[in-house]
Amino acid sequence: MKKLALFFAFVLVAGLSFAQNSNVRKADRALENGDLQEAKDLINEAAEHEKTINDPKTWYTRGTIYQAILNDEGYSEELVKEAAKSYDKVFSMVEEGDKYFTLSDLKVQELWGGFVNEGSEAYSAQKYEDAVKAFDKALLVIPDDTTATLYAGVASQQLQNNQDALKYYYRLLDLDYHSEDIYGSIISIERYGNEDMEKALEMTRIAKEKFPENDTFEKQEINLLINSGQVDVAKDRINDAIEKDPNNANLYFNLGYLYEQLEQPDKAEEAYLKAIEIDPDYLDANFNYAVYYYNKAADLLAKARDMDLQTYRKKGKALEKEAVGYLEKSKPYFEKALEIAPEELAVIETLQTVYAQLGENEKSEEMRKKAEKLGADGKAKMTDKK
Template sequence: MKKTLLLVAAVAALALPAAAQQSAVTNAILNQRNGLLDKARTDIDKAIVNEKTSGKAKTWFTRGDIYDQLVASPIYGKALQPGEGTRTAFESYQKAIALEGKDGEYGKQAAAKLDNLYGQAFNAGVEGYNAKDYDKALANYKMAAQIRPADTTAVLYSAYAQEAKQDFAGAKASYNQLLGMNYKSVNLYARLLQLARQQNDEAEAAKVLQQALAAYPNNKSFMLEDLNVSLASGKGEDALAKINKTIAADPSNSNLYAVRGSMYDRQKKTDLALADYRKATELDPNNFDAQFNLGVYNYNRAADAYTKASKMDLKTYQKSGKVLEAQGKKYFQDSVPYFEKALQLQPDDRNTLTSLQKVYFRLGRTVDSERLNAKLQTLKK
């Protein structure tokens, strides 16, 4: 009889530590229900480091639930470090799912809690960003992205935070992560293009631009960027094809006609150039380049007429020289309104000042000519 009693006592003694640890989880739950979150936190933190309870999904789910409530508590939440509550809840729910799967009793509940936790993490990220605490913002955005791996919003906001803290490599990685998630937007490509330019990586910029055009072939901004690349590289025919396509997509853009007019000018296609300059000023009378180039066209025609007249022998001059000079004078007169408008738009432009000063002189407008000459002398000082 004594041996039996001793055996029972020994078994009871062996069971005490495990029961004590199981009671730590139970006590944590009871304290949580009674609103004593500080005591619940102490109990559950003990339970997760004990080998008897640390391997149970219930322990980790309970810990996540307690820390979740701590974050929401205006009293007990003050004891947490910034971001500690949400991060601990997130890690705890993940552990519960890892131990039991999403179909288990606590794994299923943890998965639902994680979904709610996304909003907390994302909002904490927004708060950090608005406070210009970009590291805090990033930590929370990344947590939100872990909670919902297929969601692109947190990744996009991570990129914004990385740009704000001038972590351009990180921002580029986040934008490319979005592309890998089949997220596309004009702004995303525009930001990648800007980042490449900031880093003076023209090869990367060219690559991004082609990706952007493949995704948005009729986007005006990307088409203009592509046109500028062709113009800068001297690929005239390629540039002309691109600008024609750009004009087709944006027929009311005055600048496009002015640019194409300049291209036709370089190709000695004067009639086509004039048509584009006139179209540009029709769409926007304040287009400086078009106004100036129309002035130049008339100026050059006048100069050609006077030059031809000056090279005639006396007999030929007496026959047709005066006619040529009259034509030249008319072209000078025709250039005046274009040069005057250009000067109104850019009052200190030397080329316009010089051209108009010469025109005034040839037309006998001495006072106007001297006025512009005086301004030119002032600008040289």
């Protein structure tokens, strides 16, 4: 009798196990037949039973059912979360390469991709609020996704919702996603939006460490130090660095930039020239040095223009002659900048003006045509991207 009882107990357990596996199959069939509520009830029962709770097929099937309900009924945060939870359960059970891992991954990409496409279309139509909502949906599917996080941040910034933008941008840093543009946006929002100079400085210094070749963050730090009343700190930092590395052209360029911000043009000129002596092909140093003389000429020409006729007859010609001298001094450095960066529009347009003011009309016209062509090429590229 005891053996018989054990036999019946075994049959009962096996029957229950078969019933639960049968529930997974029935749920699959109900899904195929479009009976989504029945499919949901059956799969949830199987997902709670000890015999099928650890079967990846159960959770893959559950994910597809919730995804099908989502497609049928429309967006629901709960449905997205349940579908994503089911696929995540599969990933935790099996190794990459397993059949259900691959199938689940395809379904996740389908779900995530649909929301990202929705967000991209809304962004292109300048419906930035809708774009953010769509990218947030994508993040319910893959919370650590940097693509949707980035786009949500950019769309939030377009809405001038700076705090939300910061939330997404800082999240990117937490995800070990670093780009110069992201740091630039964070620094700008902290400085101008939140008026938090200390935080802006902190992020600028982190950006400097991440991107040591980028002069922009060095300049931003100098500017922030000046605007927060820490001019001596800025000077000391640069001068200490120069003492340790006297042949670093970038340091002299930053010193020149510092003096320019402090409206000490003579010291700025000296520092820029030193940077050029160390590195004759330093674009920014050549351009800034040329601009130094160009601005001197522009100031003199403006004074001459503002004179009344009597004063102009006495002093105007002398001012214009002095201005021409400064333009002549600026010209070789603008030309060197053009040689270094032949498609830099700012250099071309400024050089066009210099040539025109010096009466070198053929060269001025050449620069005008070059600028026009670059502008037309830029528009064509933008059209191609669309």
